Amino acid sequence: MSRISLLRDSRISSRPDNQNVTVKLPQRVFERYFKNSGTQQSLKLEMTLRRSRMGINFSQFYSSVAFYQIIFAVASIIAAIPLSLLERRFAFIIAASVFLLNVIFLAGQLEMPAVRANRLRKNIDSVLTLSIGFFATMASSGLTIDEMMRVMGENRLYGAISDEARLIYIRTSLFGMDIISSIRESVRTNPSQRLSDLLQGVVTSINSGGDVKEYFLYRANESQDDTRARLRQNAESMGVLSESFITVGVAFPLILLIIIAVIADLFPLNTTRLTLILFLISGLVIPVLIAVFAYFMQDEAGGIEL
Numbered sequence: 001m002s003r004i005s006l007l008r009d010s011r012i013s014s015r016p017d018n019q020n021v022t023v024k025l026p027q028r029v030f031e032r033y034f035k036n037s038g039t040q041q042s043l044k045l046e047m048t049l050r051r052s053r054m055g056i057n058f059s060q061f062y063s064s065v066a067f068y069q070i071i072f073a074v075a076s077i078i079a080a081i082p083l084s085l086l087e088r089r090f091a092f093i094i095a096a097s098v099f100l101l102n103v104i105f106l107a108g109q110l111e112m113p114a115v116r117a118n119r120l121r122k123n124i125d126s127v128l129t130l131s132i133g134f135f136a137t138m139a140s141s142g143l144t145i146d147e148m149m150r151v152m153g154e155n156r157l158y159g160a161i162s163d164e165a166r167l168i169y170i171r172t173s174l175f176g177m178d179i180i181s182s183i184r185e186s187v188r189t190n191p192s193q194r195l196s197d198l199l200q201g202v203v204t205s206i207n208s209g210g211d212v213k214e215y216f217l218y219r220a221n222e223s224q225d226d227t228r229a230r231l232r233q234n235a236e237s238m239g240v241l242s243e244s245f246i247t248v249g250v251a252f253p254l255i256l257l258i259i260i261a262v263i264a265d266l267f268p269l270n271t272t273r274l275t276l277i278l279f280l281i282s283g284l285v286i287p288v289l290i291a292v293f294a295y296f297m298q299d300e301a302g303g304i305e306l
Contacts, residue, residue, distance in 0.1 A: 026067030
């Protein structure tokens with residue numbers, strides 16, 4: 001694979017200027033209002049953006065947040081006006097709901113870099129054990145660090161770690177950075193502490209004149225014990241989630257429906273209200289509970305790849 005094709009195929013970029021129109025348009029409108037002030041909070045956000053591999057900088061992020069928040073606010077207000085006119089009794093509830101939805105949408109946008117960085121960290125950690133074994137195999141074959149990063153970057157089986165290796169190789173082969181500096185940059189900006197420790201060990205081995213092959217073999221053996229411990233932890237977490245789902249996702253809705261039926265029999269309710277309550281429980285509460293537990297179970301199940 002040529003260097004140009006490697007750069008073209010890369011799904012991550014160290015450049016902060018994203019050419020996507022969804023970023024360029026908000027940036028053109030709001031960029032002058034959002035500048036990195038150099039404070040601890042702004043520098044922390046800048047680092048989170050780099051670790052999330054979103055490909056945007058501080059001003060582009062806040063410009064996008066402001067742009068899409070305004071669009072969402074206008075759309076939600078326009079949608080709420082007809083409802084308020086039809087149901088004047090619930091105008092305050094509708095207005096409060098619109099306000100709450102906007103707060104939730106804003107909070108979701110502001111937390112997106114941290115969420116994406118955390119998801120990337122989990123993706124890296126899930127295949128790290130397999131990747132260490134592959135690095136050890138390549139080191140045993142006599143490949144240099146540059147060649148190992150190139151081969152790992154071309155191999156799509158290792159997901160986010162392949163992307164990280166590809167980024168290290170691109171910085172050295174296309175932008176003239178030496179391999180040590182490139183690895184140190186990944187140590188500083190990648191979201192996984194475990195991968196940072198592995199790469200920092202590579203840098204230390206090279207600088208101290210150590211044997212990189214022996215280092216990877218040692219880390220491969222060490223990672224086996226760590227994998228066994230993480231598998232036990234994952235199994236325990238899945239057991240807790242399964243028991244919680246039986247209690248909250250199955251027993252709770254059934255008990256709630258029984259309670260509502262008993263109350264409706266003792267204190268006759270309006271048929272419309274009773275139907276609405278049952279519809280909310282069966283059509284909203286139960287699916288949301290199932291979706292939440294399914295998300296957490298899937299997240300725990302994908303914590304380690306074997």
